[in-house]
Every structure is written in structure tokens, then in C-alpha cells.
Amino acid sequence: MKIVSTVKLKHLLDELKDEFNEHEFIERESLDYLTPEDLSSVEVLIAQQTKLDEALLGQMPKLKWLVWYVAGVNKLPLSYMKERGIILTNARGIHKIQIAEFIFAYIMADYKHLAEFQELQENRGYKTAIRTSELYEQAICFIGTGEIAKNAARIARAFGMKTIGVNTDGRSVEHFNETEPLTNRRSAFTQADIIVNVLPETAETIELLTREDFEAMGKDALFINVGRGTVVAEDTLVKVLENRVIRKAALDVYEHEPLNEDNPLYQLANVIMTPHITGLSRHYNARATNIFKGNLKKGIEHSSAFINLVDYDKGY
Amino acid sequence: MKIVSTVKLKHLLDELKDEFNEHEFIERESLDYLTPEDLSSVEVLIAQQTKLDEALLGQMPKLKWLVWYVAGVNKLPLSYMKERGIILTNARGIHKIQIAEFIFAYIMADYKHLAEFQELQENRGYKTAIRTSELYEQAICFIGTGEIAKNAARIARAFGMKTIGVNTDGRSVEHFNETEPLTNRRSAFTQADIIVNVLPETAETIELLTREDFEAMGKDALFINVGRGTVVAEDTLVKVLENRVIRKAALDVYEHEPLNEDNPLYQLANVIMTPHITGLSRHYNARATNIFKGNLKKGIEHSSAFINLVDYDKGY
Numbered sequence: 124m125k126i127v128s129t130v131k132l133k134h135l136l137d138e139l140k141d142e143f144n145e146h147e148f149i150e151r152e153s154l155d156y157l158t159p160e161d162l163s164s165v166e167v168l169i170a171q172q173t174k175l176d177e178a179l180l181g182q183m184p185k186l187k188w189l190v191w192y193v194a195g196v197n198k199l200p201l202s203y204m205k206e207r208g209i210i211l212t213n214a215r216g217i218h219k220i221q222i223a224e225f226i227f228a229y230i231m232a233d234y235k236h237l238a239e240f241q242e243l244q245e246n247r248g249y250k251t252a253i254r255t256s257e258l259y260e261q262a263i264c265f266i267g268t269g270e271i272a273k274n275a276a277r278i279a280r281a282f283g284m285k286t287i288g289v290n291t292d293g294r295s296v297e298h299f300n301e302t303e304p305l306t307n308r309r310s311a312f313t314q315a316d317i318i319v320n321v322l323p324e325t326a327e328t329i330e331l332l333t334r335e336d337f338e339a340m341g342k343d344a345l346f347i348n349v350g351r352g353t354v355v356a357e358d359t360l361v362k363v364l365e366n367r368v369i370r371k372a373a374l375d376v377y378e379h380e381p382l383n384e385d386n387p388l389y390q391l392a393n394v395i396m397t398p399h400i401t402g403l404s405r406h407y408n409a410r411a412t413n414i415f416k417g418n419l420k421k422g423i424e425h426s427s428a429f430i431n432l433v434d435y436d437k438g439y
Numbered sequence: 440m441k442i443v444s445t446v447k448l449k450h451l452l453d454e455l456k457d458e459f460n461e462h463e464f465i466e467r468e469s470l471d472y473l474t475p476e477d478l479s480s481v482e483v484l485i486a487q488q489t490k491l492d493e494a495l496l497g498q499m500p501k502l503k504w505l506v507w508y509v510a511g512v513n514k515l516p517l518s519y520m521k522e523r524g525i526i527l528t529n530a531r532g533i534h535k536i537q538i539a540e541f542i543f544a545y546i547m548a549d550y551k552h553l554a555e556f557q558e559l560q561e562n563r564g565y566k567t568a569i570r571t572s573e574l575y576e577q578a579i580c581f582i583g584t585g586e587i588a589k590n591a592a593r594i595a596r597a598f599g600m601k602t603i604g605v606n607t608d609g610r611s612v613e614h615f616n617e618t619e620p621l622t623n624r625r626s627a628f629t630q631a632d633i634i635v636n637v638l639p640e641t642a643e644t645i646e647l648l649t650r651e652d653f654e655a656m657g658k659d660a661l662f663i664n665v666g667r668g669t670v671v672a673e674d675t676l677v678k679v680l681e682n683r684v685i686r687k688a689a690l691d692v693y694e695h696e697p698l699n700e701d702n703p704l705y706q707l708a709n710v711i712m713t714p715h716i717t718g719l720s721r722h723y724n725a726r727a728t729n730i731f732k733g734n735l736k737k738g739i740e741h742s743s744a745f746i747n748l749v750d751y752d753k754g755y
Binding site: 363398 | 456478536538540541543544547548551553557559565570571572574575594598599617698700705711712713716719721728
């Protein structure tokens, strides 16, 4: 097959060429550098740029398999791709290490008052009335119980935390003390000190969380969003933070990305913000390539057995 | 027995009085408020102030048991107390939750570049070249393998880290992948990305770490000190940081406490500093009192079976 990568794989591409010498590998700087010959002949495309739309895919008549080096598929023309019968695999699961770790970075920043201690150090102060909190015996609720949440819940248990998971049907999942169905999520929020959204963006998750959800979390709650920003309308989020419906938020994702300088979230004192970086990792491409290798080894004729195969009907 | 507390125990004292009504409990604001009658009659003293010296103990002829609500006994007149046959119990072990958690707060602050992301947020910036590191598969070495180190090593393993412990004889300890004797510590340091000192202050640990130890840790290492500041001479520590013998330090304890404003550590860019607070907890007195209760239940005639009994010869 003709396999074109628009992701800079460097030494990983050499490994692919060595291991799969029955295929032809071509590397391009980005989607913009695809030649007419690439477009007309590509069968397997490795890509990560959201500009991959219906028009561009339309120029690739032989495309059988899109190897999407991103977890979220919400920006792709899914119904068009389904119709074309293009196999779609994504990079879900390779974020579980770095995102789970960052969840605890946010918790530490908040619970251990790291910014205040930094200020104290800058002012060369030694005496302090700063009193920190413990993770031990706190309850943490994850909205979504996929790989990221499971990995984070496992670590949370090591810290002595109680873990609650919210998923579609309330099924039990490893590393969670309790699980609740989405319909019953507010009773889970009420119990929790920390609520973490890890849901992908689908038709069902857009603006899932309303003011009532934040009221259930309560005025001492820390809300962390490392899923997708669209899970809550930005103006709702700004209001519940302004009105101290919840105590604090730590956000990596936003309804409108990239953020503008005049975004009202920047004016709030009770929010920790990072620019959609928790999924990044120095090991990202190596991990995504390992998944691709496993699938390529199985062969495209066995695509139903592929790891990270996207179900067009579910949207993930 | 006549039991005098100079620690503000509030409701915990009421619980003690209820549970042990065969003893007489008296509470004083601090050591300064002890009356001549208290001094002449006290048999069990609950205290935490370092001003408890030989002169003051000399005024307590009936003192049988000092219940020290602090872990470190290095400031107490140990040889005098040994001679008097005073039973000494301390608060070791109740720090394991909060100090272990703070070790990961330091690691997150460093590995996840939290201060840089905070600055980015303050400047309303979204694009960033900040690249974070993962704890996963990093090696962490603890100097000391007591309760704090064990608890932190257990959490480190949940993060997928390799754990190495250094103790006097290199004996195996739960939650450590490897252990090394103190004499062989530098080979452990060489392997580790993060080195954490949790040793108490004893004659053997004062200035244990020299420049050669930091050279073994190496230029990418993060050194965390939550044990005692005296484990390394301050000028050695300042030099190894200035000269980038190691990459960074996170310090909660110092050779000379409290720190003066002109301490040279404040001038370094590669140090995270907190003012000896990692052992504090909202639950501190409750946990220390639980240990005291367990011992009091056994009875002073069975003091050899006391939990947290200090061995005067070992100094901890």
C-alpha cells in the first residue's frame, strides 16, 4: 500500500520502513505539501491537522484508511467518511499517562497553594499562614470512565482518595469505588470534592453541564476540564466561577479555541488555565506509531480487529 | 497520673478526659504558662516547643513521660533525658500523608512547569513552547526508607516510576524496586532523576551529603529536601545549584531556620522553596493524639511496647 505521513515521524518513519518493507512510505511536511501524485495514489494517510475536510479527502479517491494521530475526531467530516467506507483509527489511549498526571498537577497547584508559596518565596518571606489541604480521603469524580479516567482513578486511589465514575449506563469500572449513570451525575457531584471532565466531544456531550450541575458540585468544589471545552457553555462557566457556585476551576480546554486575549476567563481569580497542552508528550508520536504498527501488522483486511478503530455511529 | 498538655488540643482534650477519666488532665496555653504547681507535679507532658531544654525539664522532678508532638527530637536534651530515665515518644509517622503528597506537589511544579503556565495565563497568552515532562518511567530515589518514603514510593509506583531506597544497610523495603546501603548511595543517585531526602537529623546525617553526592545526582537531577536542612551544608547546596551541578532543588528545610531575607538561596532561579510546612496538617493534632491514646491505653508500665518510642541511643 502507499502510506503517506503528514506527521513528522523522524526516526520512527525509518523504523516503519524497516519493519514493513512491503509497503511504500512517503513523508510530507504537512497536508499542504501533498503532491497531485500523492493525492491520487494515497491509500493510508497519517495526519493530525484539522484542515483535513471533505474537500481535501475528496481529492484522495484511493484512501482506505485515515490514521488520525489525534484523539478527538469531532472536527473530521465523519458522515462523509462513513459513506466512503474509510477506516478511521485515532490516537485515544496514548493520552492517558500525560493527562492523568496533569490532573494531579492541577490538584497539587490548588490543594498545596503552590502559587502562594511561590509568591512568598519571591518576597523572601518565611512566616506564613498558608494552610494546605490533603488529597487523602477526598472524593474525586470523573465524568467519563475511559482510559484517562481509569489511569487517573488508579493514581487517586494510591493517594487514598475515593473515586467515583460517571458513564452512560453506570456500569462498574476498574479503579472506581462507585459509578453512576450520566442521568444520576448530580448525586455523584454532590459527594465529590473534585470533579474532572474527561469526556470527548460528541452530540451528547455538547453543553452537557449546566448551572444546575455546578450547583450540585457545590461551593467548595474544584472542577477540572481536560476533556473538551464544549461540555459547558463558556458564559455558564464564567458565571458559576464569578458567583462562586464552585470554588475553583482548572481548565485546559475551552469552548472557543484558541482563546482570545479578551476572554472573560482571564479576568477571574479562581481559575487555573493552560492552553490545551495536557495531551502533549515527548513520547506522543512514538506511542501513536506503536498503535499504528500493531494495526498494520494485522493487515487492512482485518480492520474490524484494529485497535482504536473509530465507530462512526458513536462518534468516538 | 497528672498529664499536662501545652499543645492546644481543644475537643481532643475533652475526648481524652472522657476516655481516660482515671487520669488528671490539665491544659496550658504553652510551656510559658506552666505554674510552679504544674512543674512540681507533672508526670506526663504533652509538648511541641523547642524551648523545652534541660533547665526547664530540671524543674519537673516527677516527669516520667514526654509526649513530643513533633517528629524530630534533635533539639531535645537527649542525653540528659536518657539519664533521668524519661520515656520519650514522638510524632513520627503522622507526617507520612502530608509530606508524601507535598513531594509530588514539588515534582508537579517542576515537571509540569506550573509557574510558567501561570505566567502565561497572567499575560493572557495561549500559544506556548513550554514542553512538560512525565513522571512515568522516571526513577526516584529516597534517602531514608521510613514511613514517609514508603508512602511516597507507593504513590510513585502508581505513577509508573521506578523507586530506589537508600538506608543504613540496604535492606529491602516494601514499595521500593531496589534498595542500596548508605555507603553505596552515589550509585543510586546516578540512576535517579529525582532524589528526595527524608532523613531525620542525627549525628550521622549532619552534612551527610557533599558536593560529590550532587555530582552523582547529575545535571538533570531534581533534589527535594523534606527531611532536615542539616543533611547538606548551605554553602555546598548554594554552590551546586549556582554551578548547575544539579538542575533544580525543592526545599522545605534549611540548615539555618528560620531563613533570613538575605539567604543566598533566595537569589537562585533553580530552587523551589517553602517555609518548613510540608509536615503541617489540619489533622495533625488528631493523628498525634491517636498515637498518644494507644500508648496511654497500654499503660506507662508497658512503655517498652509504646508506639513511636524514641531510642536514645539511635537518636530517633
